[in-house]
Amino acid sequence: MNKDGLQLIWFRSDLRITDNTALIHACHSGRPVIALYIATPKQWYEHTVAPIQIDLIQRRLLVLQQQLHTLNIPLLICEVDDYTSIPELMKNLVNQHHISHVFCNKQDEWNEKQRDHSVNQALVEKQVKVSIFDDSCAIAPGRVKTKQGGTFKVFTPFRREWLNVYHSLLPEAQPAPQAVVLHPITSELLAQSATSVSFSYPEKDSAFWPVEEDDIRRQLQAFCLEKVHLYNEHRDIPAIDGTSCLSPYLAIGALSVRQCISILRSEFPHCLESSEQGAFIWLNELIWREFYRHLTESYGKLSRNQPFHAWTTKIRWRSADDELKCWQQGETGFPIVDAAMKQLLATGWMHNRLRMIVASFLTKDLLIDWREGEKWFMSQLIDGDFASNNGGWQWAASTGTDAQPYFRVFNPTLQGQRFDPNGDFIRKWIKELKDVPNKYIHTPHLWDGANTLNYPKPIVDHKQARLLAIETFKQAKIFNQENMLAAK
Template sequence: TTHLVWFRHDLRITDHSALHAACQSPDAKVIALYIATPGQWQAHGMAARQATFLLQHLQTLQQSLADKGIPLFYQQCDDFHQAVEAVDAFCKKQHVSHLFYHYQYEINERDRDRALEAKLHGQVVCQGFDDSVLLAPGSLVTGKQEMYKVFTPFRKAFIQRLQEMEITCFPAPKKRTNVDMGTLAALTPFDYPQQAVDETLFPTGEQAALARLRQFCQSTVADYHQQRDFPAQQGTSQLSPYLALGVLSPRQCFNRLRAEHPTLLEQSDGGAFTWLSELVWREFYRHLLVAWPRLCQHHPFVAWTQQVLWQQDEKALAAWQQGKTGFPIVDAAMRQLNGTGWMHNRLRMICASFLVKDLLIDWRAGERYFIAQLLDGDLAANNGGWQWAASTGTDAAPYFRIFNPTTQGERFDPQGTFIRQWVPELAKVPDSDIHQPHRWAERQGRALDYPTPIVDHKQARQMTLAAFEAAKAAQ
């Protein structure tokens, strides 16, 4: 028998459910496949940086699988439709008897897998696994058998379920010797734009991700609840790019956290519990995608918000994208995103709120821009974050709660340490004026090489409230 493991966003060999299952039989030949689909990625707006990060991880994956005697074959085709044809042809050519893979929860991915299983029916035994989540979507429901719409009861039920079950991680497979490794074709770059990833921020590989996880759980996490909102601190794990591509599994995160904090599930606050809550947010958004697939098509969860009359303001959108709004915290954050592919969570909330509530620009323009830049781009988390900030989602910020970008900056970057890292034009502005630098420049009679604010927050706030109220009244 020949067992095929189809790798997608699960680029690791430790704690890999499908790989582990495929290797259970000592006699089976185990081979692996990765199919790049640049046309599909284009349609999904994937960031060039994420494509580069993916390629780097594929290269290390090919090596670590080869060390285990498992060849990773690589193909490129345009989209998911062609990928189904390619897997079918590959299975025939390699006489594959069993296919092992991990479920993906987005709508196109699910359609692809359904089509593939139908095509292989009767020829190849297919086995799918819920692997990118701690609990399978659909397995945690309310008393009415529905998906939770509110996070806090979801988290409560989630943690109760974790208390009742054992979460185990699978080891990497043992070395196999029954497949001729031949000479594997080197992975060629995808026909997709590439953009360099800063290796000092995000080193490549499963081992690097595991080391970061261990280090975070041993030290930083203890103060996570106090530090996580301050972008000038290294207070969060920065593991999201690895989780997004499945270089790390959520089970590895949970088990490592619990190993360092054994009473984790009996707690209700503190650093470790707060970090676990973030992992549960990640799951919440994935479960929502499966319960309401229209979220993948960028429909708002709350239907009446569809009626909000957004501004078509290309100039303001461009200023936001480039970090030239004249609001230092927003600009520093957008430049961090453009410069590294990662943005701190507090800043994602501030920037998303600014685009939607200060510029009254459709949240979907922001969602698209984030995905096109993010190294950790993930449809569920990004859509969830945007719909939260735009007040269009389930359990979202209410529409009348509007962040003031200046006071957010004052609260979360009081000395402007973070701002100064990304907005060198403000280097000379004293701490006390860093959030409203033009006031200082005026007092000093100086000219600043930095834009004046592109909106008046107070006026923008009134306009946004009116737009949401009109949409609500029209429902």
């Protein structure tokens, strides 16, 4: 191993210089540093990554490049087909730039773990050291354990223990590292910095979402100062701008969860204890994010297209392509569902309460496999994040751990009446309903003027669909139990 070689920081879903564990360690080595980002368009296709998220990444990479430039670190941006091509690329870079040590932050999904294992094997052969750090969570997966040393499967006890561990560690967001020494190789690479970034992938404009460091930080601070105290009252009302809208930055790692909690605690020092305050309620959402990441790390089957509960593989999902398309395009005849889906199509984002409503509708009212919804969300969401998306869908479909019980089925009409009582959100996204009276905004098919509307009638009877869903899940559970008894 060449101890005098350069250091390489490999960026993945951690596109920031502040509070980046791998970058900090690479810079503290005292050696010159090269940064790397590898685009994998074929892999993105397989993972149905949204074009709008890739556009956000492309724009963020230019910001990251500028920030790294101030640290004397050039950013190489490479493109290969998929993960299987990365080991060879890494070996070539190691030879070309005399790299002796590679630093990166851990990713917990199955394919990413296999990629890192292959890269590690390839680099060990080249006598290159690889250091991988836990960075995506405030408390690393494996640190929040049950008394028996296992992984929590229920959120509330997980949160209780997470808070205990957090109190003992008090992890803080770390500042960006100091500039590193230059080297002839890094000096030459700095002079060749890219002026644009474009990958071989479909494009969808993400310009609505700023990517500059100061803008993201201001958005976080403004939320904590101006909105979080009302978060508990406003977070479920889609017509109100009451959420943080920081999820796209957390998804690509332009912002860390530690940064979020650090600023939250600086404004609300007692937020860890005051469970009724809006600050704690938002913290609770961040802990849900941690919960799903811990589960993803512990249960590889979750990122291999499998449900958490094995008995749910017996559910007889309906094959209904026409109804699936109606759901995707926001043409189900249920206004709150359709408005949410149209928001997703137009912006690449959806309010969290609405994500639960539309997921319940697909899996319970239409009885369509949750994996169809999970895939569609990932193909559209600017904040697509495997662990959170998978966890949310399995929660709604009653296939996941600590999920919504299968016999509790959201009534989409009542959900709309409760969270968008006057139809403000609905009218914003469904222009055809702008003249429908408030009394009928959630049931426009019952309005006297329904025949004049260019809006579909409900594609399903909720009462009947609810009964069918409950019976279908019940039969799947009985069938599974009978099989288990027969196996004994």
